[in-house]
Amino acid sequence: MQFEVIAEAYNRMSQTTSRIELTKILSEVLGLVDASLIAQVCYLTQGKLHPDFEGVEIGMADKMVSRAVQRAYNVRDATVNESLRKLGDMGSVVEKISKGAVQESLFPEHLTVKQVYDTLDQIAKTSGKGSSDYRIQRLAALLKSATSLEAKFLTRFVTGNLRLGVADYTVLDALAIAFTGDKTNRKLLERAYNLTSDLGYVAQLISSNGLKSIQRVKATPGKPIRPMLAERMTSSQTIIDQMNGHAAAEYKLDGERIQAHKVGGKVSLFSRRLEKIDAHYPDVSKSIGLIDEENLIIEGEVVALDSSGKYLPFQELMHRRRKYGIEEAIERYPAALNVFDVLYLRGQQTLDRPYTERRASLEDLVRSAKRIDPLKLLIVPARSVQSAREIDSLMTEALSAGCEGLVIKSLDSTYRAGAREFSWIKFKPEYRPGVSDTIDLVIVGANHGQGRRAGHYGAFLLAAYDKEKDLFRTTTKVGTGFTDADLEHLSKMLSEFRVDKKSPRLDAKVSSDDWFEPKIVIEVLASEITLSPIYTAGLGILRKDSGLALRFPKFTGKIREDKAPEDATTVKELVEMYQKQIRQFKASS
Secondary structure (H helix, E strand, O other), X not given: OXXXXXXXXXXXXXXXOOHHHHXXXXXXXXXXXXXXXXXXXXXXXOOOOOOHHHOOOOOOOHHHHHHHHHHHHOOOHHHHHHHHHHHOOHHHHHHHHHHOOOOOXXXXXXXXXXXXXXXXXXXXXXXXXXXXXXXXXXXHHHHHHOOHXXXXXXXXXXXXXXXXXXXXXXXXHHHXXXXXXXXXXXXXXXXXXXXXXXXXXXXXXXXXXXXXXXHOOOOOOOOOOOOOEEEEOOOHHHHHHHOOOOEEEEEEOXXXXXXXXXXXXXXXXXXXXXXXXXXXXXXXXXXXXXXXXXXXXXXXXXXEEOOOOOEOOHHHHHHHOOOOOHHHHHHHOOEEEEEEEEEEEOOEEOOOOOHHHHHHHHHHHHHHOOOOOOOOEEEOXXXXXXXXXXXXXXXXXXXXXXXXXXXEEOOOOOOOOOOEEEEXXXXXXXHOOOOOOOEEEEEEEEEEOOHHHOOOEXXXXXXXXXXXXXXXXXXXXXXXXXXXXXXXXXXXXXXXXXXXXXXXXXXOOOOOOEEEOOOOEEEEEOOEEEEEOOOOOOOOOOEOOEEEEEEOOEEEEEEOOOOOHHHOOEHHHHHHHHHHHHHHHHHHO
């Protein structure tokens, strides 16, 4: 398959602001791709070469790409830099330069998808002495053989600026349409994706073997399972009623959620965002390696400990998130993995087993791990509860131990990969009536700062996530709570995700000086949630022509780097928070 077909589709996709049109274009092009290449096309379309959990990044900065452009088209550095200053996008620069260049192709025919993918993969995996020149040489060879449009998107890909607005659910919708003719089959594809976290694998299965193969997908050690999430509720009595009078209550620890996989003697640790983070916690990996199981998937929370073994706040654990000085960090900030679930054990996935059975297996597993330092592998404390009084009592105990609160779990609940539902309920002090909830929202736009904030952004447009439509819907602008350091840091982070127009995944009525791909999640507080005609979160659900807005929003100081944008507070949750406010107002009046 010629890469030009893909480049033309990318060009159409980059010009639309409609998610429906975006999905249509993608489904059309995926339907043309051979099964042997469809995984690679899915990865490329998302700006990747492999699934996130493999940790392969192409890593070419503008300066290195500029040298490849100079070599490919025989132009001067000043020419590239001047064009980049005017156009602001290296892809557009290369498209312009390539149109006027005399090219000598190193490939006898048009570029193929396989040639492009294999070359980019070689570039990404090359390291060590001489690797920079090799990368420049290989990219220059591609550019010499590319059409102007191909060169534009090749360059955007290697610089991390593809930005087509394509997310996981967009690809799943497109695959369902392309290979089953029915978008509702996305649910089956989504289940397979939730168990493997590998869109390319799912695409290859559906294109080669149809829906039956998708329905047979099971969890496999080595491929992270997308985590199950808890809903929130506001009172212990409401929670115990939801659980029909009997549940298990676990401590909610203030750490980093981790999924640990053991395959033979190899241990891999994955973050909540499915990033491989073995390098940050080699001591945790070592402990899991001592468990006498060949193939295993367990889930838990890594928490920093003081010298007495008491839990420390999340901020202390973040000292472990560094590239250098790991051994020193282990010494200064010891941590333990506190496990709360087992998802694969003794050759079988355990997700479909009830909570009580999984918990019993987990307790046996931890007890049998005799060679492990007892302070390195712990089990999250849990207790059976049958009343609101018991939940409140355990909450007090958990808070005194340095925890955030509780997670209450239905005794017969299975582990629903990628789902957020009421069989798990998180209960924290700030969720109680009379105290504002913290809300995690995604930055989708920003206005330039004035006065002392000149040169940085002064206010940010935030959005909640609508999972049903795979859209981000606006709910507030926030400009308070930020230090100068916060604004400088966020401005740098956001520069990587700035786009010329709003994302096809964004539903917004309000304007913004700059738009961003929905990538960065921040935590905010607000005095209340109100109805508003200018914001789109919950638009028309509670009142015609009105959505939900936050009143007096304030940044808490926490950037939720542990959360993907799809893990942000949902529109459904905002609606429930608003309805709770109304009930409280009626009860007090």
